[in-house]
Amino acid sequence: MAKFNITQIKGVIPAMFTCFDENEEVDVQRTIDFTNYLINKGVDGLYITGSTGEGFLMTNEERNLVTEIVCKTVAGRVPVIVHVGDIGTKKSINMAKYAEKCGADAISSVPPFYFRFNQEDIYNYYNDISESTDLPMIVYNVCLAGLMSKDFVKQLASIKNVKGLKFTAREHDEMCLLKEALGKDFMIYSGCDEMATQGLLATADGIIGSFYNVIPETFVEIYNYARQGEYVKAFEIQKMATKFIHFVLQWDCFPVMRECLRTRGLVDPGYSRRPFKAPSKETMDQVWAFCAELKKDNGITHMDFIDKF
């Protein structure tokens, strides 16, 4: 059974990596350890098997397995949102039902992609999945899957179980207008980590993103300042985080982030699946040099994997 309702799902929510082993198989022990690691870091929820979770590189059965392990490990400590997006409604419905059975608190989905589905098809996709369970649905609007317009999102929000929106874009004007139009109980999550503070200022209820895997504590601090209205303090930290994010975005960013955690011995979140590739030694040397410089310039970076070493 779900333990949280949608308005309790807020704050810092990592779009969690899926932990694959050296042979690209789902690694159960690493998944358990990484789940506990993130919760101990103070995150407010987990968003699993999404783009950062490399969900589209996995079979639906593998995604279900991850849902099962994470829900069991979390055991109600924080909300779990399961991304069930796929290009076929039936596949997504199966994953949504499985998520509900495992005790997830919400489901989420990108619109169906690859084929050029029209708005009616996309509306039906969300409607059919939403009707298949009692869980709240968080629509995921991201340019990778084709950005949906503000008016169309409003239409989707009229579907009974559609209760939130994850919005990944650098500008927040539409997101802010949507929050105002859809009301305080319609939850909005900003998905652009390099603009997290600005997203919170633009009234997002929470932030969901990849970099909260590697520097969750940084964004917990940012979120706490933002909640107190201390946006200038939040932004001081954000500026350093944004520098780090931009630097890492030069490469396949998930494997680089995983390597940062592993090398520092904080936790081992496993590896990515091909075609993502492991960073070369030269790449990691550049990352470490960058981190050392950031620390030298600022004294404290608010990122544990830099500050504590």
Ligand code: MN9
């Ligand atoms: O929404 C992630 N977006 C995508 C989540 O994967 C498209 C973000 O966390 C980005 O990875 C991050 C870096 O641009 O903001």
